[in-house]
Amino acid sequence: MNNRNKKNKTLTIAYLFPTALILLVFIIAPIIYTFYLSFFNWNLIAPTKDFVGLENYFSIFTDPVNRKILLNTVFYILLLLFLNFLVPYFISIIVKFFISKMQTAYKIIFFIPSLFSLVVGAMLFSWIMNPVSGPVAFFMRGLGLTLPNWTNSGAMAVVVICLITNWKVFGYNFVLLLTGLGSVPQNIIDATKMDSIPKWRMIWDIVLPLNKSIAFYVLILTIVQGLQYVFTPISVITQGGPYYGSSNALYHTYLNAFVLYKTGNASALAIVTFVIFLVLLYLEIKFVEGRTNRYE
């Protein structure tokens, strides 16, 4: 018996070892090292690093460019929540409760763009929205209007960039939310039908609360994944411009690290982003009880 326990222990280690090793080397150690780098000024190459204490953190909240970046990040989050969470949620409710056929067909079609790279999405939207040769400009000319050059306006660029990620993740989030709605017990829904309670009431009072945990999961995913997804169209189309107008915390971290070689500023900004994501993780555990507590 003892022998078997011992064998089990070595086996457990052997099975978890590959994952644990990669996790340790490429996630945990890097987080610690980034935290360490955030207290220094460095340029990624120089043999010495200057210790500057908390200066890099102070500059996040005092430097006007950084403040603009943080504000943009909030703007991105709000827009992503609307486009990539609320809209697919609304549509999944329509598909689940308000139509009686073609549900699977919609699911299959909506999912298709999520198979494609965001670089393709960025290319497509820069064509569609091209102020000179794109189809939108073409239609607007027909109406006697001109499409403004949206890459010259931070706010408009942010909207277009969010639309690109919406094109990609709409179907993915739709499938997740529809599955959640499918797990609401049918007998509860039937019971409300018998009592002739209006559909919208039934959805608001019964379905939404019962579907809370998966909806919250998608909501958090929308923020965490969305902020990383917008990186690609930012990098391909605007490079954060005009004057940081379409940049966000993640793109600015990349810019600081690999374009401006200000490793300290980049690291501090990365740590702040990480802390925000950790807060979201904490909220997820609190709200979506059971998901991560599989082994309690």
Added chain:
Amino acid sequence: MNKFRESGWHFLLIVICLTLLLPVLFMISNSFKTLQDSYHSMLQLIPTHPTFSNYLTLDKQINLFRIVWNTFFMATIVTLGKIITGLLAAYAFKYFSFKGKKFFYFAFISTIFVPFTVVMIPNFLVISKLNLLNTALGVALPQLCDATGIMLFLKAMDKIPNSLIESVRIDDIPSYKILKDIVVPILRPNIISIGAIFFINSWNEYVWPTLILKDKNSFTLPLALQNYISSEGGTNFPLAMALSTIMIIVPLLIYLIFQRYILNSISSSGLK
């Protein structure tokens, strides 16, 4: 009355389908037009004078075969790595009891919440120290495990009756044999669909490869395409669209074949 309202909803849903798909259809169609045609008849779905010229130009300007191979090779390493590490870890979590199980599971799953910016500088330094810049292995190495994969494999293992595993374990059959001869065959559809998702994601990956792959010979498809998109305007769209069309064929084919399994796996990733 109800029928009427339902048609209204169908109308909305069909509009959404068109909004999502028409850009892709126009992309494919414009990739077979000359630059001039694409400008003058951009919204004509069937080209009047279809031409392969964009594809031929691409073939002259870049080493297409090399780029497709790089993408395929990198995505294959990542996919195989994620499947192997994921199956092993999931098996341990499912069938072994050990101290700190809850902690380890939590640590693995939490990695979903780690933004890439917080690991990219050290990982870049490590990969360049290992002399792996401009190699597929350099891109793949940090991504050889995947928390979502572990979660999905664990859920799939729930469908294997516990009594089955218990009965063979009593016979002292080594666990790698149980994994290889019982678990893997039963989970084959899950492994295929989860693998398909890994492969497609890796095929499309942009952010991390841009840091590692600087040499044009090591480019993957997304990086090659990015080179054809100019931020100052002046993108040659038919050319960029031809490259995009080449790029979407593989994910589309995978989806056509495994559509049902893929959607099932995505669905189950959201459930408890």
